Amino acid sequence: MDSKHVHRDTLMIHTGHDPHEHHDSLAMPLYQTSTYVFPDAATGAARFAGEQEGNIYSRLTNPTVRALEERITALEKGEGALAFGSGMAAVSAVLTYATRAGDHILATRGIYGCTFGLLAIMNDKYNITHDLIRMWTEEEIEAAVKPETKVIYIETPVNPTMEIADLQAAVNVARRHGLTVIVDNTFSSPYIQNPLELGADFVLHSATKYINGHGDVIAGLLIGADAEKITELRMTVQKDYGGIISPFDAWLLLRGLKTLAVRMERHTANAGRVIEYLKSEPMVREVHYPYDADHPQAPIARRQMSAGGGIFSFTIDGGLREAQEFMDSLSLIKIAVSLGDAESLIQHPWTMTHSGVPEEDRAAMGISDGLLRFSAGLEHPDDLIADLQAAFASMKKHAAAPAGE
Ligand SMILES: *Cc1c(COP(=O)(O)O)cnc(C)c1O
Numbered sequence: 001m002d003s004k005h006v007h008r009d010t011l012m013i014h015t016g017h018d019p020h021e022h023h024d025s026l027a028m029p030l031y032q033t034s035t036y037v038f039p040d041a042a043t044g045a046a047r048f049a050g051e052q053e054g055n056i057y058s059r060l061t062n063p064t065v066r067a068l069e070e071r072i073t074a075l076e077k078g079e080g081a082l083a084f085g086s087g088m089a090a091v092s093a094v095l096t097y098a099t100r101a102g103d104h105i106l107a108t109r110g111i112y113g114c115t116f117g118l119l120a121i122m123n124d125k126y127n128i129t130h131d132l133i134r135m136w137t138e139e140e141i142e143a144a145v146k147p148e149t150k151v152i153y154i155e156t157p158v159n160p161t162m163e164i165a166d167l168q169a170a171v172n173v174a175r176r177h178g179l180t181v182i183v184d185n186t187f188s189s190p191y192i193q194n195p196l197e198l199g200a201d202f203v204l205h206s207a208t209k210y211i212n213g214h215g216d217v218i219a220g221l222l223i224g225a226d227a228e229k230i231t232e233l234r235m236t237v238q239k240d241y242g243g244i245i246s247p248f249d250a251w252l253l254l255r256g257l258k259t260l261a262v263r264m265e266r267h268t269a270n271a272g273r274v275i276e277y278l279k280s281e282p283m284v285r286e287v288h289y290p291y292d293a294d295h296p297q298a299p300i301a302r303r304q305m306s307a308g309g310g311i312f313s314f315t316i317d318g319g320l321r322e323a324q325e326f327m328d329s330l331s332l333i334k335i336a337v338s339l340g341d342a343e344s345l346i347q348h349p350w351t352m353t354h355s356g357v358p359e360e361d362r363a364a365m366g367i368s369d370g371l372l373r374f375s376a377g378l379e380h381p382d383d384l385i386a387d388l389q390a391a392f393a394s395m396k397k398h399a400a401a402p403a404g405e
Contacts, residue, residue: 009261016070075190078223080230087206089243090220105130110158135165160373162288164297171199209340212256267310273381320369329391339375
């Protein structure tokens with residue numbers, strides 16, 4: 001199959017697996033093995049010497065994992081990929097690979113909490129410093145570059161404010177200064193946004209989210225624009241730090257990926273329907289969604305994303321108490337962090353995902369105590385709206401009740 005001319009919808013079903021190489025099995029088999037048997041001593045020696053292709057040990061290669069890596073490489077239009085045991089294992093591997101002591105990292109403000117934690121560790125232990133900035137324009141990125149800057153690390157849309165970083169602007173600045181651009185593409189999935197095509201060097205995913213899509217795996221994927229760098233990563237940081245994926249989780253991700261296109265279309269459609277309803281609800285103050293006409297960076301979002309995706313946030317009238325009461329009044333929609341699952345999930349960044357961010361930083365980022373993040377699932381949209389309507393109705397009844405009741 002010529003992956004350059006086949007649509008992503010098709011690649012996500014077929015790439016990386018030839019049934020006739022695996023006893024004609026339609027599904028990629030699960031190679032649940034730790035090690036591989038060399039037919040003779042000379043073959044073992046040749047594989048270790050790198051003179052012969054072949055499996056040695058599953059921390060290095062595994063056929064099920066390799067199929068997943070080939071599939072995600074095709075979807076992101078990269079030259080190679082590595083699978084990890086979590087999204088954070090992918091983040092820590094690529095940041096370790098791309099920096100050394102004394103370097104500086106420019107990252108989008110509002111990055112994922114554990115990535116923020118990792119930057120703090122790198123700062124404390126290896127004197128790798130960072131600045132968290134807005135990346136709305138080329139000028140503001142350019143102005144933040146220091147002589148020791150080596151990496152631009154981007155999340156877009158940013159959680160939970162759905163702020164957009166301009167990928168093309170970041171790539172332009174990086175080209176001028178010889179920097180490595182790394183993009184965490186978890187919120188969009190490869191179906192909606194493809195940063196390698198815009199010139200990024202690495203893209204990563206918490207495959208826990210949309211790529212698996214079923215809320216039952218923790219995993220990460222890293223895709224590179226340069227095959228040699230991916231091989232070097234495989235044989236150094238990934239091999240020696242060891243944060244690999246299990247063959248079974250890779251097998252589940254291969255299964256999940258087959259439906260990514262249809263899932264992303266439904267997630268996006270459901271988000272649209274729910275947002276339309278929320279905008280008509282008097283207790284909702286504002287909605288943040290990249291494709292919304294009111295979003296301050298909607299033109300950038302429309303340039304680099306093919307759809308708005310399934311995640312948005314909104315603020316409700318009041319603050320902490322109202323936000324908590326609202327969540328507790330829902331029944332179909334589940335209170336949980338994570339995103340991209342079949343189930344619609346709601347969470348409260350102020351007390352959950354962003355509770356560790358200093359209060360003044362939260363304010364600067366636009367995270368208030370009335371903000372809620374919503375990951376639209378795959379349920380019928382009318383049922384989601386009915387659940388939200390019932391929750392607002394119960395709050396209004398409660399608010400109207402005489403004091404003391
Ligand atoms: C969940 C998430 C991560 C971390 O991934 P894990 O699979 O939980 O380790 C990183 N970045 C983003 C944007 C995420 O949502």
